Amino acid sequence: MEVTHGDVNVPVSGTRRRAPKRLAIVALLTLLLLVNLATSLYQLPLNRVIERRLCREYYATHDPSVIDDDGNIEEVLCKMSPIPQRLAWIVGIMETLWIVGDFVMTIPLGFVAEKYGRRTVLWLNLVPRFFMLAWTLVVGYFEESLPLKAIIAGTSLSVLGGDCVFNSIVYALAASLTEDNVVRATYFSWANAVTYVVTFVGPGLAGATMTLNLLLPFWIGICLLLLAVPTISLLGDPTHGLSAPEDEQRQPLISSPILKARSSFNNSILKPVVERVRALHSIVRSHPRNLSLLLFSFFLTSLASSDTKLLAQYISKRYHWEFASAGYLLSAKAIVNFTLLTFVVPGILRAKNSSNQPGSQSLSDRDNVRYARICLVISVLGALAIAAAVTVWLLFPSLLLYALGSALPVFTLGLLKSPSVSPKETDETANSADPEAHIFSIVMMVKTLGSLVGAPLMVTLWVRGIETGALGIPYVVSAALYVTAIAVFAGMRVR
Numbered sequence: 001m002e003v004t005h006g007d008v009n010v011p012v013s014g015t016r017r018r019a020p021k022r023l024a025i026v027a028l029l030t031l032l033l034l035v036n037l038a039t040s041l042y043q044l045p046l047n048r049v050i051e052r053r054l055c056r057e058y059y060a061t062h063d064p065s066v067i068d069d070d071g072n073i074e075e076v077l078c079k080m081s082p083i084p085q086r087l088a089w090i091v092g093i094m095e096t097l098w099i100v101g102d103f104v105m106t107i108p109l110g111f112v113a114e115k116y117g118r119r120t121v122l123w124l125n126l127v128p129r130f131f132m133l134a135w136t137l138v139v140g141y142f143e144e145s146l147p148l149k150a151i152i153a154g155t156s157l158s159v160l161g162g163d164c165v166f167n168s169i170v171y172a173l174a175a176s177l178t179e180d181n182v183v184r185a186t187y188f189s190w191a192n193a194v195t196y197v198v199t200f201v202g203p204g205l206a207g208a209t210m211t212l213n214l215l216l217p218f219w220i221g222i223c224l225l226l227l228a229v230p231t232i233s234l235l236g237d238p239t240h241g242l243s244a245p246e247d248e249q250r251q252p253l254i255s256s257p258i259l260k261a262r263s264s265f266n267n268s269i270l271k272p273v274v275e276r277v278r279a280l281h282s283i284v285r286s287h288p289r290n291l292s293l294l295l296f297s298f299f300l301t302s303l304a305s306s307d308t309k310l311l312a313q314y315i316s317k318r319y320h321w322e323f324a325s326a327g328y329l330l331s332a333k334a335i336v337n338f339t340l341l342t343f344v345v346p347g348i349l350r351a352k353n354s355s356n357q358p359g360s361q362s363l364s365d366r367d368n369v370r371y372a373r374i375c376l377v378i379s380v381l382g383a384l385a386i387a388a389a390v391t392v393w394l395l396f397p398s399l400l401l402y403a404l405g406s407a408l409p410v411f412t413l414g415l416l417k418s419p420s421v422s423p424k425e426t427d428e429t430a431n432s433a434d435p436e437a438h439i440f441s442i443v444m445m446v447k448t449l450g451s452l453v454g455a456p457l458m459v460t461l462w463v464r465g466i467e468t469g470a471l472g473i474p475y476v477v478s479a480a481l482y483v484t485a486i487a488v489f490a491g492m493r494v495r
Contacts, residue, residue, distance in 0.1 A: 025187060027234040028173055031122070032194045034228040035129065035166065038221035040202025042133055045210045045217045047312055048075075048323045049140050050090055052214075053148045054083045075322045084317045085463050088310075090152065092459030095309060098155040099452045101128075102162025106445055109165050118169050122232045125166050126225050128157035133221045140215050164448035168441045171413070173235065175440060185368075185414035186346050192409055193341035200334025203312075207327030284442065290421050290492050291439070294412065295446050297488045301376075301408060302447040304481035306454025307383065307474045310462050311399075318471050319392050329396065336403035345407050365418045365494040372411040376486045379405030383479040387472025416440065420494040 055078035059066050067073055113121045135154035139146050174187040209216040284291060315326040348371075382402025389395035415421050416439050458474045465473040 024173065024177060024235065025190070027231060028170055029190060029194050031228055031231045031235070032170055032191060033198060034224045034231060035126075036195055036198040037202055038129060038133070038224040038228075040198050041206045041209075041217040041221040041224075042136070044203055044206040044312055044323055044327045045214060046136060047087065047091060047316075048210060048214060049136065050148065050151065051075075051078050051083060051087050051323070053143065054078070054086050057148075058083055076320060079317055079320050081466050084313060085466050088313060088459050088462050088466075090148070091313070092455055094152055094155045095455040096452065097152065098158045098162055099448060099455060101155070101158030102164045103445065103448045103452055105159045105161060106164050106168070106441070106448070109161050110441070113169070119232050119235055121161060121165060122169060122235070123229065125161040126228060128155075128160050128162065130222065130225055131157045133218045133225070137215055137218050140218075164444045168444040171444070172440050175417070184417065185410055188413045189341050189345045189410045192406070193338055196334050196337035196341055196406060200331040200338055202331075203327035203334070204331035207324035207331075211324050288421060290494070293488050293492050294415060294421060295443065297412065297485045298443055298446045299450040300481050300485040300488065302450025303454040303457070304379070304383070304478040304485070306451055306458045307478040309455070310458055310474055313462070314471065315395070317466065319395070321392075329392075329399070332396070333399040333403050336400050337406040340404065340407055341410065345410050365415065365420045368411040368414045368418070369489060369492055369494055372408055373486060373489050375405045375408035375411065376482050376489065379408070380479045380482045380486070383475045383482065387475035387479070413443070416443065418494070420492075
């Protein structure tokens with residue numbers, strides 16, 4: 001569309017497009033911040049809530065004299081091996097149940113997104129997060145009435161959507177805002193930067209607030225989720241009010257062709273789910289071998305990164321630190337993540353973009369693969385350093401080294417729409433409804449599957465490490481998984 005002023009035709013469509021895109025990316029990043037910060041405020045105090053109950057039960061049997069008149073016990077006394085072992089099992093069960101519900105319902109919730117809109121799914125996604133925080137408050141306040149195992153029920157509503165569904169839609173929306181590889185990678189870098197802002201603000205804020213009142217972080221998390229409700233309203237929802245056939249292709253990433261999905265929505269649940277799985281499988285088969293290798297690398301790195309869930313427990317047990325102090329240390333680690341993803345990586349991307357010839361994406365693909373390999377090597381060294389750190393003073397630089405590998409998703413996600421991974425125009429699926437969009441959903445499902453395997457694996461290794469005294473076992477295994485991912489990347493061929 002153009003507006004004529006005298007003899008000059010002024011295009012306005014580009015300007016009108018840029019403004020909604022700016023609003024969309026700001027709203028997306030804000031939503032990501034609110035939801036992830038609420039989750040971060042939940043994790044650290046959850047460990048202490050459970051540990052406190054376990055500690056009372058342990059000393060009530062073994063040494064009641066350490067329990068004061070108010071029923072409190074010094075946290076430093078709660079690091080006896082039986083207590084961290086039971087803590088690891090309970091937290092591990094909760095983490096696994098959360099991932100299972102999320103993973104199983106990813107495809108069915110795709111139909112909900114197609115029929116009622118992706119904003120509806122995002123609002124629905126807030127419900128289990130509200131319940132998880134609120135239920136922990138209930139168990140915390142009614143310690144005498146509710147058994148500790150009741151806290152596990154807090155993850156039961158993950159069938160309404162968890163991190164897989166949430167991240168699928170968020171990254172889908174970010175990817176749909178541009179067709180330029182470098183700009184898309186920059187958006188991913190911003191999204192990862194927001195995530196790591198949370199990782200350094202969240203633990204420190206949780207540590208500071210839980211020293212005032214152990215349950216205060218949960219109340220703050222609920223308030224943040226309330227702010228997320230109107231933020232979702234600012235997001236565009238192309239499932240309503242479509243005016244062009246190409247708009248139909250910009251559906252949620254967890255979708256198959258729209259007409260098929262809508263016609264089968266009211267039929268049996270099993271049939272459309274099976275059709276969806278077949279559709280996703282056919283999309284993967286229609287892509288070059290590089291996609292299969294990339295998906296396998298996502299699985300391996302997600303499996304390996306499951307060790308980060310144990311960091312708070314690892315620091316608390318190995319160095320006999322309070323959980324609040326561990327939160328401050330984790331916040332310092334995340335500063336490196338934030339600096340890397342906010343300034344360093346975007347700067348590298350801009351420099352490479354300015355040096356490339358216009359229209360050429362080959363060098364960018366090679367750069368993505370090369371930088372991904374560098375991040376993997378750094379992750380291997382960081383994980384081994386954490387495992388070998390016998391003092392906090394050795395642990396701190398090890399955490400910083402491990403944090404340098406956090407840029408990996410920027411480069412791996414940047415490959416998803418590259419010519420080396422996307423199908424050729426002559427492929428059978430070239431005319432299907434945005435097959436690239438489905439890839440982001442498949443990636444999130446693969447990463448969730450990696451987390452699903454990683455959660456019980458790392459807990460088992462951690463408990464075994466406590467029993468044997470080899471506390472660094474989970475991080476040695478993570479290093480081995482990163483090495484395997486390096487070998488997988490070695491098989492990728494980019495143009």
